[in-house]
Amino acid sequence: MEQIKLSNEVSISRLVHGVWRMTEWNMQPKDTVQLVEQCLELGIDTFDHADIYGDYQCEKMFGKAMELAPELNDKIKIVTKCGIQLVSQKRPKNYIKHYDTSFEHIVWSAENSLKMLKRSNVDVLLIHRPDPYINPEEVAKAFNKLKEEGKVKAFGVSNFLPAQFKALQAHLDFPLVTNQIEVSVAAHQEFENGNIDFCQENGLRPMAWSPLAGGAIFTAQTHRFITLKNVLHRISDHMGVPIDQVMYAWLLQHPVGLIPVVGSGKIKRIKSAVAALDVKLSRQQWFDIWVASRGEGVA
Amino acid sequence: MEQIKLSNEVSISRLVHGVWRMTEWNMQPKDTVQLVEQCLELGIDTFDHADIYGDYQCEKMFGKAMELAPELNDKIKIVTKCGIQLVSQKRPKNYIKHYDTSFEHIVWSAENSLKMLKRSNVDVLLIHRPDPYINPEEVAKAFNKLKEEGKVKAFGVSNFLPAQFKALQAHLDFPLVTNQIEVSVAAHQEFENGNIDFCQENGLRPMAWSPLAGGAIFTAQTHRFITLKNVLHRISDHMGVPIDQVMYAWLLQHPVGLIPVVGSGKIKRIKSAVAALDVKLSRQQWFDIWVASRGEGVA
Amino acid sequence: MEQIKLSNEVSISRLVHGVWRMTEWNMQPKDTVQLVEQCLELGIDTFDHADIYGDYQCEKMFGKAMELAPELNDKIKIVTKCGIQLVSQKRPKNYIKHYDTSFEHIVWSAENSLKMLKRSNVDVLLIHRPDPYINPEEVAKAFNKLKEEGKVKAFGVSNFLPAQFKALQAHLDFPLVTNQIEVSVAAHQEFENGNIDFCQENGLRPMAWSPLAGGAIFTAQTHRFITLKNVLHRISDHMGVPIDQVMYAWLLQHPVGLIPVVGSGKIKRIKSAVAALDVKLSRQQWFDIWVASRGEGVA
Missing domain, CATH: 3.20.20.100 (NADP-dependent oxidoreductase domain)
Known part of the structure; x- marks a missing residue:
C-alpha cells in the first residue's frame, strides 16, 4: 500500500485504521494484537486515536495490547488528538464539555497519551476541534516542546476551517501536516x-x-x-x-x-x-x- | 472604447459581446457578420462564447459566419469556456450533467472550439464552473500545453469563489486573468x-x-x-x-x-x-x- | 493600565472610552472635562468617536469641553471614524443613508473631525463600515494625504470582514492597525x-x-x-x-x-x-x- 509523506519525519499508509469505537468491539488484548498484525499485512500501518475515544479508554486498551507484542510498536504509526475536555468520571473536574488548547493541557495530554499507549512517541498529534478560546502562541510553545523532546514527530488539526488553520499556522515554525x-x-x-x-x-x-x-x-x-x-x-x-x-x-x-x-x-x-x-x-x-x-x- | 489589458498578450474591449443566446436570434451567417462589424464600429471587439452555448451550436454558427469574412478574425478577440458536460444529443455519452476539468477534456474542448470557430487560437479560455472533482495539476498541465502551442493566449475562470480561484492559481505558472x-x-x-x-x-x-x-x-x-x-x-x-x-x-x-x-x-x-x-x-x-x-x- | 502599541506612532490604553451615546448623558462641558480627567486617572487615555455619533454632534460637544482644558489634549488619544452618510438635518444633501469612502469625503470628514474636536490631529481614523462601492486606491490616497499632513497618525477599519480588510490593505503602504x-x-x-x-x-x-x-x-x-x-x-x-x-x-x-x-x-x-x-x-x-x-x- 502507498505511503503518504506528511513531512520529512512522518509517512502514513494510504488507509488509516481508526479505533474510535474500539470499546464497542469487545476485544481482548490478544484480539487487538491480531487486528494490528492483520492491518500490517494489508499495508495499513497507521492507527488513529484520540485521548477522548471510548471515554478516555481506547488509548489505554490499545496500549495494553501492545504490551503483549511490543515489537509492533516500531512497525506502526500513531495519530492521536487532544484539546477536548469531556464531562466524564475520568475527568471529575470537568463540569461542562469544553476545549483546552493551553500549553499545559496539550503537553500533559500528549504525555498522558504516550503513557496510555505505552510508547515513547506518537507520529502525529492533532488539535481535535477548533477552540474559540485558542491562544496560537501557547499551542506553538507546546508543539515546540513536544517536538524537541521527541515525543511528537508532526502536528496537525481536525475539523478546522481555513481561517482557523491559518491563524494557528502563522505562529508555528513548521507546517501543520493534515x-x-x-x-x-x-x-x-x-x-x-x-x-x-x-x-x-x-x-x-x-x-x-x-x-x-x-x-x-x-x-x-x-x-x-x-x-x-x-x-x-x-x-x-x-x-x-x-x-x-x-x-x-x-x-x-x-x-x-x-x-x-x-x-x-x-x-x-x-x-x-x-x-x-x-x-x-x-x-x-x-x-x-x-x-x-x-x-x-x-x- | 477603452481596451482592458488582461495580460501582456491579451487586451479586450471595455464591453464584451456575448453570444449565449445566439441560437434564439434567427440569424443567417451574413447577419452575424454584420453584427460583428457593427460591434467593431462601436469599439466592441471581444466576443464571449462557451462550448455549450446553444447546446454546443453557437461556436459553430459563429465560425460559419466568420468564414464569410475571414479578415474579421484578426480584428476580434474570442473568450470561450470549457468544463461543463451537458446531457445532449451532441454528447451521447453523457447521462448526467457534470463537470470535466481533466487534462484530456480541456485540451480536446479547446481544440474543438478552435475547429468550430474556424480559428487558430482564442484569446481567453475560462473554466466554466468550479468543479468539485478538479485536479488543479491537470488543469495546469492542459493550460500549459494550450499556451505553448499558441492555441490559447490567456486563461481564467467563471463562477469561482476565492478559495477555488486560489486553489487553481497555486498550481499555475501565470496569473488567471479574470x-x-x-x-x-x-x-x-x-x-x-x-x-x-x-x-x-x-x-x-x-x-x-x-x-x-x-x-x-x-x-x-x-x-x-x-x-x-x-x-x-x-x-x-x-x-x-x-x-x-x-x-x-x-x-x-x-x-x-x-x-x-x-x-x-x-x-x-x-x-x-x-x-x-x-x-x-x-x-x-x-x-x-x-x-x-x-x-x-x-x- | 497597560498601553497597547498599535503602530510605531500610536499606543492606546487597554480600555477605551466610547462617547457613542454622549448626547444622552446631559453633560455640560465641565462635566465632560471631569469625566476625561477621571478616565485619565484610571489609565483610560483613549476616546472613541465617530463623525456621525449623536447625529454629528458628539465630536463637537467633546471639542467644546476640551476648549475648557486644552492641556488635556496632549494627554488623550482620539479614535474617530468616517464613511457613513446619514439622512440628517446636518447633512441636507443626503436623501438616503449611504457610505462614502471617496478621497474627497475621507479627507473632508477627517479635517472636519479635527475642527469639531479642536485638535490638530487624531491618533486613529477608521472606515466605519465596509463600503460595497469602495475604491481602495482612493482610500489609500486619502490616508496617505492625511498621514503626510500629520492629521492622522494611524488608520483602521470597523465591521470589516477579512476579505474586505485584505482588499483595502493590499493598496496601503502601511498596516491597518485595528x-x-x-x-x-x-x-x-x-x-x-x-x-x-x-x-x-x-x-x-x-x-x-x-x-x-x-x-x-x-x-x-x-x-x-x-x-x-x-x-x-x-x-x-x-x-x-x-x-x-x-x-x-x-x-x-x-x-x-x-x-x-x-x-x-x-x-x-x-x-x-x-x-x-x-x-x-x-x-x-x-x-x-x-x-x-x-x-x-x-x-
Whole structure:
C-alpha cells in the first residue's frame, strides 16, 4: 500500500485504521494484537486515536495490547488528538464539555497519551476541534516542546476551517501536516466551506473521518439519503463491487488525496476498504453520487 | 472604447459581446457578420462564447459566419469556456450533467472550439464552473500545453469563489486573468461572497454575465423586484436615459472595473449599452439601487 | 493600565472610552472635562468617536469641553471614524443613508473631525463600515494625504470582514492597525465569520464595540438570553463580582486581546470595567458563557 509523506519525519499508509469505537468491539488484548498484525499485512500501518475515544479508554486498551507484542510498536504509526475536555468520571473536574488548547493541557495530554499507549512517541498529534478560546502562541510553545523532546514527530488539526488553520499556522515554525475532516458521500460540506480548496492550494493531505457516514445512509429515511442509497446500489450493481467499496472509492480517487480513517474492528470490512483502492469510478459515476448527495444537479 | 489589458498578450474591449443566446436570434451567417462589424464600429471587439452555448451550436454558427469574412478574425478577440458536460444529443455519452476539468477534456474542448470557430487560437479560455472533482495539476498541465502551442493566449475562470480561484492559481505558472461572475442590479451576491473583494485585493478585472439580470426585474412580481424596478424607473426618468443604461452604468462605474457581457443580438440594444459608458450615477443613486436590490438599508 | 502599541506612532490604553451615546448623558462641558480627567486617572487615555455619533454632534460637544482644558489634549488619544452618510438635518444633501469612502469625503470628514474636536490631529481614523462601492486606491490616497499632513497618525477599519480588510490593505503602504468589531457575550458572530482568526493570524488587535451588548441581555426575553443571563448571574455570584465585570472579563482575557470600548458616561460604571481587568474566569467559566451564548454545547 502507498505511503503518504506528511513531512520529512512522518509517512502514513494510504488507509488509516481508526479505533474510535474500539470499546464497542469487545476485544481482548490478544484480539487487538491480531487486528494490528492483520492491518500490517494489508499495508495499513497507521492507527488513529484520540485521548477522548471510548471515554478516555481506547488509548489505554490499545496500549495494553501492545504490551503483549511490543515489537509492533516500531512497525506502526500513531495519530492521536487532544484539546477536548469531556464531562466524564475520568475527568471529575470537568463540569461542562469544553476545549483546552493551553500549553499545559496539550503537553500533559500528549504525555498522558504516550503513557496510555505505552510508547515513547506518537507520529502525529492533532488539535481535535477548533477552540474559540485558542491562544496560537501557547499551542506553538507546546508543539515546540513536544517536538524537541521527541515525543511528537508532526502536528496537525481536525475539523478546522481555513481561517482557523491559518491563524494557528502563522505562529508555528513548521507546517501543520493534515486536517482531519468529515468527508463521505453523505457529508459534502468540506467541499463547500473552503477546506478541500485550501488543501489543494497548499498541497495538504486531509484525512477523512466517518468515511462511510457511520452507516447513516442505510438507516435514515430522508428523501436525500434514500436517493443516495439507490444511486450507490445502482453503481455497486453495475460494477460488481460492494457498496462500501463504492463509498470508499468516491473518497479515494478525489484529486485532493483524502486519507480515509477506516473505523471497523472486523478484518473483513477493513479488507473491503483496501479492495476499494482498485475500484475506479468514472467521472460521471462520481458526479452521480455528488448530485444525489447534494440533492441538486450541478449548475 | 477603452481596451482592458488582461495580460501582456491579451487586451479586450471595455464591453464584451456575448453570444449565449445566439441560437434564439434567427440569424443567417451574413447577419452575424454584420453584427460583428457593427460591434467593431462601436469599439466592441471581444466576443464571449462557451462550448455549450446553444447546446454546443453557437461556436459553430459563429465560425460559419466568420468564414464569410475571414479578415474579421484578426480584428476580434474570442473568450470561450470549457468544463461543463451537458446531457445532449451532441454528447451521447453523457447521462448526467457534470463537470470535466481533466487534462484530456480541456485540451480536446479547446481544440474543438478552435475547429468550430474556424480559428487558430482564442484569446481567453475560462473554466466554466468550479468543479468539485478538479485536479488543479491537470488543469495546469492542459493550460500549459494550450499556451505553448499558441492555441490559447490567456486563461481564467467563471463562477469561482476565492478559495477555488486560489486553489487553481497555486498550481499555475501565470496569473488567471479574470473571473466571469454574475453581477447585476438584481444579483449582488458577488459583493457578499468575497469575490469583488478578492478582485480588488488582487487587481483582477471581473467580467459580469447577465448584466441586465436576463430581464427578470421586469417580469418578476416579488416585492423586492417591484421596488427595485421603481427605483430604476425613478433614476431613469430623473436622468433622462433608458433604464437599461442605468443598469449598465451601475456596473460600469463600480471601482472594481466590471466588464459586462452584453448578450443581445439587436444592435440597438448594444448601442444602448455603449451609451451607458457616458452615464454617471451619483453615489447616492448607486446606493439607492443597492438598497432596493438588497431589500434593506445600509447599516 | 497597560498601553497597547498599535503602530510605531500610536499606543492606546487597554480600555477605551466610547462617547457613542454622549448626547444622552446631559453633560455640560465641565462635566465632560471631569469625566476625561477621571478616565485619565484610571489609565483610560483613549476616546472613541465617530463623525456621525449623536447625529454629528458628539465630536463637537467633546471639542467644546476640551476648549475648557486644552492641556488635556496632549494627554488623550482620539479614535474617530468616517464613511457613513446619514439622512440628517446636518447633512441636507443626503436623501438616503449611504457610505462614502471617496478621497474627497475621507479627507473632508477627517479635517472636519479635527475642527469639531479642536485638535490638530487624531491618533486613529477608521472606515466605519465596509463600503460595497469602495475604491481602495482612493482610500489609500486619502490616508496617505492625511498621514503626510500629520492629521492622522494611524488608520483602521470597523465591521470589516477579512476579505474586505485584505482588499483595502493590499493598496496601503502601511498596516491597518485595528478592526473595531461588535463582540460581547451576546454577540459571538466575529468568532464564526473569520475575523477573530484573521486577527490572530496577523497579530492585529481588534477593538470591541458594544461590549455589554447594549444591555440587551437584561431586557430581552428570548430563551437564549434568559439562559445566558442565568449563567452570568451564577458566575457573578460564585466569584463575588458584578455581572458587568464578568462580561468584560470574558472579552478581556480572550487571547486575541480585544480592546473594549466602554460606552458609559458614569464614572462608577467605567471603574467597574477597569476592575474587570483583575477578574480571571476559569476556562470552564469562559466556555459556560460561550455555550449559553451560542445556545448549543461544543462539538
